[in-house]
Amino acid sequence: FSFTSRNRSSKVSLLTRVKPSFCVRCVSSEPKQRVREPVTEEGVLSDLSTFPPDAASIASSIKYHAEFTPLFSSNNFEPSKAFFATAQSGRALLNAIGNLELTGEYADALEKLGHTLETVASQEPDAALGNGGLGRLASCFLDSLATLNYPAWGYGLRYKYGLFKQHLTKDGQEEVAENWLEIGNPWEIVRNDVSYTVKFYGKVVMSSDGKSRWIGGEDIVAVAYDVPIPGYKTKTTINLRLWSTKVPSDQFDLSAFNAGEHSKACEAQTNAEKICYILYPGDESEEGKILRLKQQYTLCSASLQDIIARFERRSDGSVRWEEFPDKVAVQMNDTHPTLCIPELMRILMDVKGLTWSEAWKITERTVAYTNHTVLPEALEKWSYELMQRLLPRHVEIIEMIDKQLIEDIISEYGTSNPEMLEKKLVSMRILENFDLPASVAGLFANPEENPIDDKTGEKVEATDADTVTDKEESEGEEKSKNEAANKEPAITPPKMVRMANLCVVAGHSVNGVAEIHSEIVKKDVFNDFFQLWPEKFQNKTNGVTPRRWIHFCNPDLSALITKWTSSNDWILKTEKLSELQKFADNEDLHNEWRATKRINKIKVASFLKEKTGYSVNPDAMFDIQVKRIHEYKRQLLNILGIVYRYKKMKDMNAAERKANFVPRVCIFGGKAFSTYVQAKRIIKFITDVGATINHDPDIGDLLKVIFVPDYNVTVAELLIPASELSQHISTAGMEASGTSNMKFSMNGCILIGTLDGANVEIRQEVGEDNFFLFGARAEDIASLRKERAEGKFVPDERFEEVKKFVKSGVFGPHNYDELMGSLEGNEGFGRADYFLVAKDFPSYIECQEKVDVAYRDQRRWTKMSILNTAGSSKFSSDRTIHEYAKDIWNIQPLELI
């Protein structure tokens, strides 16, 4: 969510997710008054009622800063407070002191106390608030919002256990609870004075004034935990507000407890608390689905109540609801916070007394939607029946929005072509598998007969050509009788609520996260909506913060860039990175650049030794693929390429091997979702291949394959600076953007990848010669899949050879039938190579051969590496945030004094 400002009026916009998301907070652009006293209304982070809202917000920001700083200053340092600190995804300590530019002082102070900064920092567990690129993007956005002085807040849930900790056993991945809050979290401030009631179940009744009221059911309380997000080189510190759930204090069943029914007495408490136990609880069971929907609603309801309360407080007693969208913008980070839409409508109508049309106008102008994936299985749908039970009033509102949408579609397309109209309604409606409302159902009852004329609205008489002869009719009847007799009893498809459709309908803006992805959103996934409302659709290419992802994680490279660009301005103005281009052939820079990379590789070598027991040669090429394990990301293509390389090595003698192959350390990392069986098989396969190759005396240092357990932000901060080649090899059209590709490129790593997501723009920026491209293009994927499914595709013989090699048992007793079968489309193994691994395999291995050739020429490679860093300036999240602020939220940065 975010809260933003324009002229004197303020505006909030807010990007929410079940995991860290963000919000912009109210401040005006006229903040020139000096803040007199850091008094606050809500504790550390609120406004001063005695000050105008603008000054108040700045005051709260500064006050927060003041409270925040002593924790780190050398005078007031209290080691016990700083040891286990965490805020956004990843660690917070180095980020916080780095943004405050106190790293040196802090390290000195620690040294006096007999500690090193590194050992202290390493005590901090990663915040377990996210899952992958989506949550980390929100964290980068918060860093940029604070750094650029945008008045913004983030909202999320305070998960007790996060996702999970990944252990690797002989059977593959094992998930263990990640108790990241076990020893406390000094970065959070519990705000017992900021809490809201959130209701589930119950029923809707009509009160005497004709308004709907949602009553009964089960109440829980969401309590705010505030996490400071300090900006870089600015006084601004923004807030990430995380909700934790508990039972209302009057609901503890004392008599049951005293009667010895301890479990019963604690039931309500457990029910409330389990909402915030883990991120993405398994949702195969009904219980799991309810829990996830409760999570989503808790986030939306508590956050909106909070935003509205703040808006009212700032309104000095005369609330003008029509100004709400000028002061508040809610940015929905994917569909998980979609319930913000009916919740805002409900509060405005049922609690604040606005009419439907007033509430709708406000909601529409307030909310905006970012789509992060086009995978059909990731486009959220909820069972209508379940949602109706849990949130009966919201379902009524969603039904009304759906009805309004039907009317809009009919008024746009008319009724003269019922077939086309029906197609539109089926694809665009929020409610799926629903009959049409009575008002329009008549149109489709018998479309051939008497269609309605668009212009006159009257029934059109049938012409001769339309008339069915008696013979045709009786033949038709006979045919349908036979069909009916042969048919299985029809299964009624379940009624569902399509969350993405609701976001597109209600949001005033819909954006994708990379140019190619935004085009797919318009041309494919939401094409019908794009035709209806083209002006809503935008692109906002993702970005990452250069503070965390260059300056802090790669201090040696940072110093080198500063030296060669003559200042450290690039940390805020990344366009300055392009100045490195003029030194791309400079031998001194080359030597320093390579030395920096080597130091980082040595650090990784010792990390790998400690974590996996494997020793690696720091002079080998470090080739890395780290990301969530998913079939579309094609870790399988990577490992099969490695198997191909290994087989070729085995077919040669030692001298040939040495002459033909560049030594490589192939590193994998990433978690598979706990119920994603195929992804878990991929992990098991990679570790089995590694176990064989790494112990093969013929191979030695020429090839190592390592799966790093429990990949997280901290591991990324170590691996990315050491990487030389990184793999972003998704099936074209399936990775919306990717953000690690940006981080790797910034750190002078060369990418091998398909034309997918942000790869397309990275290649444009760094130059085609500095990117290893292979594979099918997005526009060809559908026809290639069709060809594959029709059995017309003939796999390359090198691919067949690799499969045969795997099946021969070289990698242990496991037969990998399911994995290899998925590449063949065998009966029982799912879709025929849906991700086109076989199709892209030849161009992939040929491209890998080009990588070897380039790496042998270290001058060429170093130049490519420099040009990657030099060309990465576009991918700063500062650029992305400026674009959101200008094109969606309509806010300006604050001018601080």
Ligand code: 73E
């Ligand atoms: O391409 C990435 C993108 O860089 C995309 O897969 C990821 O979002 C990143 C940031 O824009 C993403 N994750 C999810 N959807 N998109 C997702 C959806 C449901 C559950 C968990 C994650």
